Amino acid sequence: MRLIAASYRQRDVTVELYGRADDGSSVTALYFGFKPYFYYVNPDEECIEKIKNNDEFISMEEKDLFLNGETVKTQKITVKSPWRVPELRKICKCQALAADIPFHHRFIYDFDLGSSLEIEGDEINDERINYSTDHVIKIKNIKNTEAFNPDLKILSFDVENSIKTKEIYVIGYAIYFNNKIETGSITGTEHEILKKFNELIINNDPDIITGYNIDGYDLPLIEERMKYNNIKFGIGRDHLPPKRILDQYWRLHGRVVSDAWWAVKKVVKPKHETLNYVARLLLNDEKENIDRINIESEWETKKEDVIKYCIKDAYLALEIYRKIRILDMNLYLSAVSKLPLDDVANGGTSTYVDSILIREADKQNIAVPMSAHDFKEESFEGGYVHSIGAGLYDMVIVLDFKSMYPSMIIKYNICFTTLNGNGTIVAPNGARFLSPDIKKGLIPSMLESLMKDRDNIKKQMKSSSGEEKEYLNGLQNAIKVLMNTFYGVLGASFYRFTNPEIGGAITSLGRVTIKNIIDKLESSGHRVIYGDTDSIFIESGKKTKEDAIKFGNELSDRISKEENLVLEFEKIMDPLFSHGAKKRYAGKVIYPDSMAGEILVRGYETRRTDSFDLQSEALSKVFEYILNRDVDGAKRYADELVTKLKNGDNSIPIEKLVISRTVKNFKSYKNADSMANVAAARKLIAMGETFIPGMKVSWIVTNASKTPQEVEPYIDGEPFNKRPDYDYYSRRLQETLNRVLEGLNKEIKVNKNPQTRLDDLFQEKKKTIEDFFK
Template sequence: MRWSGDVGIITGRYVSQDDSTVIQLWARARNGESILMRIHGIEPWVEITPLGRWDPSKSVEIDSLLEKEEIIRIEGPETKLTDLGEKPVWRIFVSQPFVVPRLRQDLGMKWTVLSGDIPFVNRFFLDGDLAMHVSIDGEIGVGDEPVDSIVDLTMDDVQHCEPFPVPFTVFSFDLETSIAHDTILCGAAVIEDMGSGERTRHTFTGPEDVILRELTDLVRACDADIITGYNIDNFDLPRITDRANLIAGRNKSARMSLMGWGRVALKESEGKRNRDSLYPKRGTARAWNLAGRCVMDTWWQARQVLRPQRETLKFVSRLLFPDDEDMQKMDVDASKMDEEWATRPDVVLEYCLRDAELPLDIMKKIQAFRRKEAVAAVAKVSLDTSANGSTSQLIDSLVIRHADRVGIAVPLTGSADRKEGQITGGYVHDVEAGLHPWIAILDFKSMYPSIMIGKNICFTTRIDPGSTEQPDEEEEIHESPTGAKFRNQSVRKGMVPHLLEGLMAQRDEHKAGLKNAKDDALKSFHDQMQYAVKILMNSFYGVFASGFYRFTHRDLGSSITAWARHNIKTIINKLDQEGHKVVYSDTDSIFVKTPVEGVKDPKEAMIEFGHSTAERFSEDSAELEFEKGLSVFFSHGAKKRYVGQVVWPSEEMLVRGYETQRTDSFQFLTDGMKEMFRHVLSDDSETAVQLAIEMIAEAKAGKVPIRKLIMSKSCKGKFDKTRNVWDFSKDYANPDSMVQVRAARKLIEKGLPFTPGMKIGFIVTNARNRPMEIEPWLEEDPVSDYDGQYYADRLATALGRLTEAFDWTGKELLSGNRQTSLFSF
C-alpha cells in the first residue's frame, strides 16, 4: 500500500538500525492525517582536509584511516574552497552519526575537519534542497509510533511542495498546583484542530497520578503536533516531570504512563535519549523538546510579538481581548490556591480550563503558528527549528546547502579566530534640541544587505594574505574603509550576496502576490512570507558579525559597518556643504531640513525635496529613499529620542525612544507624555507646561489611580536545585540593590510562581529609604498606597526634559513656578 500527498514537517530525529541510519520526520498532511516519514539511504559523513595551507608537492596518506572501525569508506578528494584557498577534501563515511563527535576530536589533531557538526536530520533538508512543506510518495510501513500512517521513503520519493497552511493539531494545557505541597491539584486541556477550527475541552481531577496519566493519554490520543500553554517552559512542564519522576520512582512503566508525551511507542528504550525522547526534556537547550511534537510557549511568543508592558496571562489577554467579559470574572487568588481548591474546587477548575484555552486564542490572534511556518518555509527548516531554533540555524540552513552545491568547504562552528573586542557599529549624529519644522526623513533601503551585495562581502570573497588564492592585478577588488579587501563579484560571487539577492527577489514576488491577491487567505500568506524573508535578510548581518559563527571573520562585520558609516557621513557632509541642515541621523537614516523660505506650500515643497534629494544621493548598492515627511520634529537633545508629526505618506505621530515607548515606564507617565507631545509639536508650550505641572501635583497629592503607576522590569535568576532556593547572584553583581529582584523575592515569599526572564510589576511605596521600598503588583490583592513624592519626581524629570526646551526645568515644574524668569530677559 502506498501513501502520497503533501505534508508539513514538524520535527525529526534519527535512529540507528544495525548498519544503517534512518531519519524520522513527523508531519501533518494537507488532508489532516499525521504521518511519520522514515527516510532511508542517507549516509552520515564528515569531510577532512590537511591542516594549514595546501602544498601540492606534499603527498597525503589517507588510507590508514580505514583501519578505524567507525569509518566505512572514503571518497575524494574533491577540490573545495576554504579560507586558505582551494584544498583537496576527502569525504569520510561513518557507521552512525553519533560516532562523529569522537571522530572529530581524533581527526582534529592531523586534519581540518569540515561539515562535522551538522545535525544529521539536517541532511534531509540540505541534500534534497527541501523545506518544511514537501510532497511524498512512498510505501506504507509498519511501526509502533502513534500516528495515522508511517511511510517509508528514499530521497527520490520526496519533492519540494509550495507552502500551504498545515492543519496542525494544537494541545494547550494548564495545571493548578498546591503551594503547600507542590502537588498537582487539577489540570485542563483544550485541543484545537487548525484545519476545521474545532476545539475540544477536557478537565482533570482526582489523585495526582490519575491526572498525569489522563493528560498523557490525551496528548497521545489526540495526536498533537504542537504543545502550548502559558509559561509551560518554566512552570507546567518542569512540574510534570518533577511530579512524574517522584511518583514513578524507579518504576519505568509508571513513568511512561505518567509523562510519555513523545510521539513514539511506550517503550523503555524510547525514554533513554537526551533529545527527541518519549519524555519532555530541556537539558541545556533553551526550549523543551520531545519526540515528534513541537513545544511552543505562548508566553514567549506573546512577549516577542507584542512586547507587552506586563507579561501575565491576564495582562496579555486583556491587551488582546479588551471586550471579553470572561476575563473580568472568576478571580481565583493564586497565592491562596490550597484554600481556594478546598473551598470552591469547581471555580478553580473552571479557571484552570479558561487558562488552558486562552493561549490558543492568543496564539491565533498573533498568528504565531503561521508566522513560524512562513519562516520555516523561507529558511527551509522544520517547524520546530523555526519555532525554537537559533538565528544561526536558519542562516546555516541556507548557507550550507549553497556551499555544498558550489564546492565550498563548511568549517566547524568555533574553528575561526574568535573576534576580539567589539566592532564599531552605526553612526549616530548629534541632535540639536528643540523644534525643527519641515523635516524630510531619508533612509537607505535594506542598508546592510545592500552593502553586502554591493561590496560582495562574504567569508568566501575576503582576500586573506595567508591564502593561496590572490586576485590578479587587473581585478577590481573592493577595499573597505578598514582596509579589508574583497574579491570582485565577476570573478567570484560570494555566497552571502548570492543568497541575499535571491531573498530580495523572493520578497518582491511576495509583495507583488500580496498586491494581486484576490482573497484574504492568500493576502495573509504573501504577507507572512514577505515578512519572513525580511526578517531573515536582516539576520544575515548579525550572524556574520558575531564572534562564533562558522563562516565568520571579524573583517566581515567591521567592513559592513565601516562602509555604512562612510556612505552616510559622505551624504551628510554634502548636504551640509549645500547648506541643507541635517538635524539628526542614525545608522541608515538622515533627517534633513526642507528649505521653505518664500514657499507657498511647505508640505508640497518637502515632498518634492525629499524625493529629489533621495534620488540625487542614491547609488546602485546604496539606494536612498524618501521615507517620511514631518511637518515638525522635536528632540530634547538626546540621541535615539525624538518625536515628529508625520504628514507624508500618512498622518501620524512618530515617537522613538521616549518613555511612551518603554515597557518599564508607568501608564500615567506615558499617557501624559503622549498628550504633551501633541502640545509640544503644535508649539503650544504653555499648555504643555500646564499639563506637566498638573500631573505632578496630582501624583504628589496621591490622586492618581494606583493602576496607572505600576512599573515593571524583567528579572533574571536561576533555581538552585541543591539548596532549593532561587539564586540571583549569578545574574546580578548586587542582587538586592535591584528593584526587580526585591519584587521577585516578595512574590516567591508568598508562594507565587516566579519565572526567570519574566517582567515583574511593582509599585514604589517609599523612596525615602535606600534602597527604595516597593511592593509587587498582584491583580488579586492590589497594593493600596504609593509614594506620591517619588512619582512626582519621576514625572518632573521625564516631563522636564521636554519642557526644558521652553525654559522650564524639572525643578520648576515640581514647584509649579519659574524662579529663573527673572533672568530670562
C-alpha cells in the same frame, strides 16, 4: 505535507520527517539508509589508519574544498552513528569540517528540501513501528512542492497543583483544529491524571503544544511527577519524552513545544506578563476567580471552581497564542529558511542562515567550518548618528535605506569567500575583498536572489487581495527578517562563516556611506535634521504636503542612483521635534495617508516597559502639545501633573505607578540584594506566587530614600494597600518631562521640588549609575 519537525530514530539511524498533509491528516515519513559524515583537512596516514580502524567507520572519499582563500585536500568520512560524530571528529589533530551539523539538518540540506514536501512511498503497517500519526510512510521519492500553510492542531494545557506537596490536582486543556475549540479537564488520582495526560497527547496528536509558562513551570512539574509516579513521559509522536534544552525550552520528536508566554514576550512586550493582564489586553477576557495562594483549601472546598479555573487558563493561553499569530510568523520563516517549523520556533537565528548558506556552499565545494565554542565577542563601532540640535522643524521628509546592511554586503561584495589581502575593495576598517568581476561572493549572490524574490512577491501583492495578499505579505516580511539575519550572524564571532574583519567592514562601510550622503546633502543646501544607521531626516523647505512629496521622491531617486543603493522616500513629519541627542525625536506623520495623524516617538520612556505608565502617558501628552505647536500648554500640563503627583492626588490610579522589569536567576546578579526587581521577585515567592527566572515582575516604590529602595510587588487585579513614595515618582516624572521641555527652551522646565535635599538627589543619581552598570 508541511514539515513540522525532523529527527532520527537512534536504533537504526532512520530519518523521521513529521508533518501535516494538505488533507488535514498527520504524517510520519521515514527515510532509511542515510548516513552521517564530516570532513578532515589534509589528514596524515596515521590519522587515516585510526579512522579506518574505528568500529564506526563506513567509507572515506577524497574531495577538494575551498577554505580560507585556497583549495585544500580533504577526506569525507562517512560513519554509522550521528551521536558518535562529536567523539570521532577529535580522533585526529587536523581540522574537522561540517562536523557539528545536526543529522536531520544534514539530510534536509543534502536533499535540498524546503518546508512543503511531496512524498511518494509505502504505508507501513508494522506494530513494531509505533507512531501516533494518521500515516506512517516509508519514503521512496521526496521533492519540494509549492509552500502552503495547513491548519495545524494546537493543544494548550494548564496544571493546578498543591504548592506544599506539588501533587497535581487537575490538568485543564483546550484543543484547536479546523476552526473549532474543544475544552476539558483530566482529574482523578495523580497517577491516573498523568497517564491520561499522555493519552490525551497521543490520541489527539497535536502539532503544537502550548500553554502559559509551560516551559518554566508546567512541563518541569509534570516531568518531576511522572518520575515520582514511575510513569514514562511519552508524548512525542514516537512516544518518547521531551528534552529540555539549556534550561529554557523543550524539544519533542514530531511536535513543536511553543510557550505562549515566550511568544507574548517576543511579540507583544507587555507592561505586565501575567496571564490575566495579557488576556485582558488582547482578548478583553480574564481568568476565573480562585485564590491560587491557598490552592489546597480551594481544592478541598471548591473543586469544581478550581477545575473551571484550570480549563479557563488553558483556553486563554490558546486564544492568546492564536491572537498574536506567532505560529503564522514562524510558518513564513520556515518557508523562506527551508527549515522544519520546530527549528524556526526553537532554534537560533544562525540556524536560518546555516540552512540557506550550507546548501549553496556544498554545491560550490566551499568548506563548511565548525561553529566556534570558545569565542571572544568582538565589538564594532556602532552606526553613525547625525543631529543638528534641539528644536521644532517643519515639513521633514524621511528617507529610509532599503535593507541597509544587506545592500552594503552586495555593493561591496563582502563575503568570507572574497576576503583577500589582494582585494581591491577596501573597507574603512582595512579589510579587503575581491571585486565581483574577479570572484562573486557567495553571500552577496544569495542576498541578491532573496532581494529579487522579495521584490517579486511585493509586486504580486499589488494585484492580490484577502488571504492571498496576507500570505504574500507574511512571506516578504520573513524574507526581510532572513536578509537582516545575515548581518547579525556575520557580526558574531561564534558563527562558522565569519571573522571579525567582516562584521567590522559592514558597519564601517555603513557609517561612511550615510556620512558621505549627509555631507553631500548639506553641501548642496539641504538641512539634515537627523540621520542614523538606515535613515535620514531632511527639512524640505516646502510649504505644502504636495510639494514636499514631490521633493522626497526626487531626492530619493537621485541619491539612489548616485550611491547605487535604494534609498526610499518613506514619510513626511510636520512638525518634527528633535532633542538634539542621539536617537531622540518625536514627529507627527502627515504622509503617507495611511499613517496620517500618527505620532512617532523614539528614544523616550513611551517605548520602555520599565517606566511607569503615568510617565509614558505624560510624555505622550507633552509631545501631543508640542507637535500641535502649543509649548505653553505642554509646560502648563507638566507643571500641574507633577504637582498632583507630588501631593499624592487620589485622581491618579495606583496602577499608573507600577514599574516592571525582567528578573533572571538571582545568582546571575552580583548585587542581587540591592536590586528592586529581585526584591520584588523574592517577595512574590514569599507570598506563594509563581516566579520563573526570565519573568517580568511588577512593583511600586514605597520608600526611595533607603538603600536599597523599599518596594512592594504589584499583582494585577489584586488590591494594593501600601503608600507609594510620591516624592520619588514626582522627581522621576519631572526629570522625564524636563528632558523634552529643556530641548525647546532652558527656561521652561518644570521645577516643583525646590526643597529637595542635595544628598537625596545624589543618592538617586548614584543608584541610577549603579543600576546601569549592573
